[in-house]
Amino acid sequence: MAQMMYRDAVLxxxxxxMERDENVVVLGEDIVGGMGTAGGPExxxxxxSTSVGLFDKFGKDRVIDTPISESAIxxxxxxxxxAGKRPVAELMFADxxxxxxxxxxxxxxxxxxxFGGKTTCPAVIRMAYGAGFNAAAQHSQSVYALLTAMPGxxxxxxxxxxxxxxxxxxxxxxxxxxxxxxxxxxYGTMGEVPDxxxxxxxxxxxxxxxxxxxxxxxxxxxxxxxxxxxxxxATEGIGCDVIDLRxxxxxxxEAILDxxxxxxxxxxxxxxxxxxxxASDIAGLVTTKAFASLKAPPALVTTPHTPIPxxxxxxxxxxxxxxxIEAAIRxxxxxx
Amino acid sequence: MQLSREALLRAYRQMKVIREFEERLHVEIMTxxxxxxxxxYCGQEAVAVGVCEHLDHADMIVSTHRGHGHCIAKGxxxxxxxxEIWGSREGICKGKGGSMHIADIDVGMLxxxxxxxxxxxxGVGAALSAKIDGNGKVAITFSGDGACNQGTTFEAMxxxxxxxxxxxxxxxxNKYSEHTGVSYSVGTNKDIASRAEAFxxxxxxxxxTDFFSVHDTMRDVLEYVRAGNGPAAVEFDxxxxxxxxxxxPQRYRGxxxxxxxxxxxxxxxxxxxxxxxxxxLSGADLDAIDAEVMTLIDEAVAEARLAxxxxxADVLTDVYISY
Numbered sequence: 231m232a233q234m235m236y237r238d239a240v241l242x243x244x245x246x247x248m249e250r251d252e253n254v255v256v257l258g259e260d261i262v263g264g265m266g267t268a269g270g271p272e273x274x275x276x277x278x279s280t281s282v283g284l285f286d287k288f289g290k291d292r293v294i295d296t297p298i299s300e301s302a303i304x305x306x307x308x309x310x311x312x313a314g315k316r317p318v319a320e321l322m323f324a325d326x327x328x329x330x331x332x333x334x335x336x337x338x339x340x341x342x343x344x345f346g347g348k349t350t351c352p353a354v355i356r357m358a359y360g361a362g363f364n365a366a367a368q369h370s371q372s373v374y375a376l377l378t379a380m381p382g383x384x385x386x387x388x389x390x391x392x393x394x395x396x397x398x399x400x401x402x403x404x405x406x407x408x409x410x411x412x413x414x415x416x417y418g419t420m421g422e423v424p425d426x427x428x429x430x431x432x433x434x435x436x437x438x439x440x441x442x443x444x445x446x447x448x449x450x451x452x453x454x455x456x457x458x459x460x461x462x463x464a465t466e467g468i469g470c471d472v473i474d475l476r477x478x479x480x481x482x483x484e485a486i487l488d489x490x491x492x493x494x495x496x497x498x499x500x501x502x503x504x505x506x507x508x509a510s511d512i513a514g515l516v517t518t519k520a521f522a523s524l525k526a527p528p529a530l531v532t533t534p535h536t537p538i539p540x541x542x543x544x545x546x547x548x549x550x551x552x553x554x555i556e557a558a559i560r561x562x563x564x565x566x
Numbered sequence: 567m568q569l570s571r572e573a574l575l576r577a578y579r580q581m582k583v584i585r586e587f588e589e590r591l592h593v594e595i596m597t598x599x600x601x602x603x604x605x606x607y608c609g610q611e612a613v614a615v616g617v618c619e620h621l622d623h624a625d626m627i628v629s630t631h632r633g634h635g636h637c638i639a640k641g642x643x644x645x646x647x648x649x650e651i652w653g654s655r656e657g658i659c660k661g662k663g664g665s666m667h668i669a670d671i672d673v674g675m676l677x678x679x680x681x682x683x684x685x686x687x688x689g690v691g692a693a694l695s696a697k698i699d700g701n702g703k704v705a706i707t708f709s710g711d712g713a714c715n716q717g718t719t720f721e722a723m724x725x726x727x728x729x730x731x732x733x734x735x736x737x738x739x740n741k742y743s744e745h746t747g748v749s750y751s752v753g754t755n756k757d758i759a760s761r762a763e764a765f766x767x768x769x770x771x772x773x774x775t776d777f778f779s780v781h782d783t784m785r786d787v788l789e790y791v792r793a794g795n796g797p798a799a800v801e802f803d804x805x806x807x808x809x810x811x812x813x814x815p816q817r818y819r820g821x822x823x824x825x826x827x828x829x830x831x832x833x834x835x836x837x838x839x840x841x842x843x844x845x846x847l848s849g850a851d852l853d854a855i856d857a858e859v860m861t862l863i864d865e866a867v868a869e870a871r872l873a874x875x876x877x878x879a880d881v882l883t884d885v886y887i888s889y
Contacts, residue, residue: 255698291698297728302687302721309691309705312676313626315698317691332718336681337688344667345677346659347884381885405887433889480889 231424237417239394240280240356244318247402248288254402255310256284257294258303258320258356265295277322278358278417300326304333304355311353312341316402324359324373324411338407339382350405354398360413360451360501361549367537370545372450372502375511377409378478384408384432385479389453391421393476396430403429413450433480441469444559445489447512448499449475452550456499459555468563478508486512487520494525495562499555504532526565529558569781574847575855577619577777581611581834582859583644584635588808590863591634591651595812599871601653604665607635609775609807612833613738614639616780617706620788626674626692626705628685631666632806633678636708641673648866654873661876662884676705682743683709683716686735690726693733693797702792706734712743714758715751723765726797734791735762735799738774740806745818762799774802775831778840805831 234242248254261281263274275282285293296303300321307319321327327334334355341351361370377385384406388394394412401408438453439460448456453474460470471489475481490496496516500509513528531550539545569577588608594600607614610632618627618639629636637647643658650657651665658668669677676692679685689707696703713719714737726733737758741748748756759769768790772783780802791798805827809816816824841847 255694294694294729297721297724299687299721299725301718302690302725305684305687305718305722306691306694306725309626309628309676309688309693310695311691312671312688313692313695313705315695332681332684333687337679337684340667341669341677342887343884344659344663345669345671346657346662348659349669349671350887384886 231422233420234391234423235417236391236394236412236419236421237278237280239391239423240278240398240412241282243395243398244281244284245287247399248284248292251316253314254316254318255292255294256281256318256320257296257306259296259298259322261320262293262295276320278412281320300330301333304330305337307353307355308333308338308341308351311338311351311407312349316352318354318356318402321355321357323369324357325368325371327357327373327377334377334383334409335380339380342406343382351407352405353407354401354410355408356410356412358414359411360415361538361545362415362451364540364542364545366540370538374411374449374478375502375506375508378508378511379506382407383479384477385411386432386477387411387413387449388476389413389416389450389474391419391423393430393436395423396428397476399427399429400432404432411450415451430476432477433482434476435482435485436474436476437471437485438474439470439472441471441493443469443493444495444497444562445471445473445486445493446497446499446559447473447475447486449478449508450501452499452501455550455552455555459552459559462556463559468559470559483515483519486516490516490520491523494523496524496528497531497555497558497562498528499531499550501550502533503535504530505535507532526562529562531555531558571847573619574841575851577615577781578837578847578852579855579859580615580619580639581777581837582855583862584611584614584638585834586859586863587634587638587644587648590867592808592812594867600651602664604651604812605632605810606808606812607632609805609827609831609833610738610740611635612777612780612837613774613802613804616777617736617784619781620784621674623672623674624701624703626676626696626703628676628689628692628705628707629678630685630708630710630713631678631680631682632710633668634665637668637670637675637678640675642668642670642675644862645866645869648870649873652870652873653876654870655876655880656873660880660884683713683718685709686713686716686719686722687725690722690729690731690733693726693731694729696732697730704732704734704788704791706736708736708738710743711737711739711741711748711752711758714761715743720765723762723767723797723799727766730796732791732794733797734787735767735797737799737801738804739801740804742806742810742818744810745814747818759799759801767797767799768795769798770800772800772802774804775833775836777833777837
């Protein structure tokens, strides 16, 4: 075990997988940085510092610094993957999927099905997501629900440095296309990371806290919020199961349903708007498949159905917070 | 360069297969047996064949919604294609893709595509793969005069130049993007290749109704790109004998236009005239191929009609490799 930052877990996993398999190539805007400048290559190493040193080690053919052309970045990843490579493309901000959506949605997510199962498209599209930096409406969104709604792609949302290593390793080795979403507010967080080869299979949620009274399903930055609330409530004798989904596609339905069958109470904490969301999806799952177990209606802690505001006071009110999560849990427990 | 007798026979046969495949579909679609949208390649045969006769399976192509000709020219199984268009589970894509999504990675055919312009960046990625491997292989993106107006195509051209990808942007200018004329939709005075030139690529042009023009042009283009000079672009002036899709009433055509291009701009007629006048092949040689191809297409249709239909369980397979 080593203590490591979330962002360094991204970098070290990319490094390890590129060393292990020469078919792994990375591409994206400024992942090298400084190309065509007096400062020269490696001036940046990715705006999240998640590709520092890759260019020096692996060279320009496998570390491809691209123009600002998101459709072409994802499209090139699609072509590389069809041709037998294992591309890891970086979209910089998850919000930029708007520019490249056709290549994700109509192309990489559908090749295998449209082509009758004869094709693999092992492309990974990495992207930073999430609010908390006053980056406003076009640089803060948590778009996992939109992507989870697309058959044919897998969606991964690690919340710890250990999960970054395990899930990114799996993503690169997986033969299906994977969207790998890194929360901006987690890049600087520290955690223990297992040494050596470590891959976490998709579709297996992580039970972060165990309790008998309420099931909390969450992901990404919200995991830490929910753990803190669960720890606080534990001092009052209220026990919470905190389930970190890790992957939203595939989703570990069994972990959710097994927990709700014991607790009878569900709170979903989701950093995105409520309509057609992960929260509503999970509430739908539980009410259709574990209705008889429920002692209270599912409680959904989401953002409001608005774009993400800029000002500090606005953004902090927009996001789910430990206080809002705690209130939702207490309300669920009080329902009868 | 003089082509061998075998090469000439093969080229003619490939063009004839495309022609009769499409002519037959045009008839069969009227019966209502074939579902969905179909876009026929008739009239453009010389381009697909003139290009693909230079390629082997390790070279990759990315096609368009008008993709049957590219598929056949690149070596996709003709009977499997017919079954696919009939929606059979014996089809080349198990009946899950249909006319617009035929692909066969094994022969370097990375897919027809229902989204106009979507293939261009995919071709750049395939070309980058060849560049990494240093194997002298290329990727060719077929685009029409419609796709040349998509932003994806502009992004792809620039990225190919910046990354020196061995990618060939091949524009088939059949003068219609769906139902709109090229003189309206392509602002650069109907000229596509000059756009590629503006992106920093060396360009070529040729007559897309003349197999020999396409084949000779592509020899130079491929030599340039395989030598590691980065991407290139080529524009072929060609004709579309049918509508945008089957069922298109083609009210945009000029009076006598279709008769005129069928008479004067028919790739098969032009090929036949060229090789017989030069005594390279005889009329009998070509007639024999015609008969053989008609039999092949008859068989393909008959087998497609009888081929196994997909089941409800087939809906659920092939979404992922691992679930």
